[in-house]
Amino acid sequence: MQLTGRAESSVRPARPTDAADIARVQxxxxxxxxxxxxxxxxxxxxxxxxxxxxxADSIGTPPTPGHGVLVATENGEVVGFLAHGPAELQPGEASSADGPTGELQALLVEPRWGRRGHGSRLLAAVVDLVVPTGVRRLQVWVPTxxxxxxxxxxxxxxxVDGWTRALDAGTTTIHEQRWHAALVDDEGLG
Known part of the structure; x- marks a missing residue:
């Protein structure tokens, strides 16, 4: 009789020793x-x-206390990551009326580990981290x-929240749309 093992999946704060795995996933x-x-x-x-x-530098010495990196693991192997920090306003943009905004600088799951809930776990974990700090909205830039x-x-x-930008990538231009999510509903619940 052969037993089928269950995958153990989790999300945790990244450690500098995860840097090579994060670079590989990227x-x-x-x-x-x-x-x-x-x-x-x-x-x-x-x-x-x-x-x-x-x-390793970003994880070990983040630019502000609001910056962080999380890793998704499956059976102990790093399979994805999320980097986050305070949002930067665009020229002419006013602060959100909802409250402070955080930004996902990266959210990547290695394709062979896709569709196993790692991205959703990373999103849930960052919400759990930032809501207690007062962040009420998250945003992320995504290539169109x-x-x-x-x-x-x-x-x-x-x-999509209506903001777009074009990034000069040397030999090409990358067009991005900004996506957002409110983290607190009308009753103040996360």
Whole structure:
């Protein structure tokens, strides 16, 4: 008789020792999901050690107390991550009437680990972290061509908020839409 093991999935704060795994998840995800979007040089000249060093620094010495990185794990292996911090206002944008806004700088799950709830667990964990600090709204910039992330955010109750931007990526321009989600309902519940 063969027993089928159950996968243990969790989310936890990242440690500097996770940096190489975070860099791997980023590389694999970008090469899989963004091959048509990002310049070939960005993907083909990827330096795992340099990217891991930047992640280790971001985790070990975040720019503000409001910045953080979470990792999703399955059976102890890092399979995804989320980086967050205070939102930056766009030129001409007023602060949200809902209260302070946080921003997801990255939300990636390695494609082979997709559709197992890791992205949803990462979103739930960041909400649990930021609501007690007073954050009442989250936002994230998503390339307009990224239909997979757009579908995921829609299913999680997020919506496009009308802001767009164009990023110069050297040999191409990446067009992004900003998505948002309110974290507290009309009765003040998270």
């Amino acid at each position: 590389r694999v995800t970008w090469r899989t999901a963004y091959r048509e979007l990002l310049p070939a040089a960005v993907l083909d000249e990827w330096d795992d050690d340099a990217v891991a060093a930047r992640w 061509a990224d239909e997979v992330t757009a579908a995921f955010l829609t299913s999680a109750g997020w919506a």
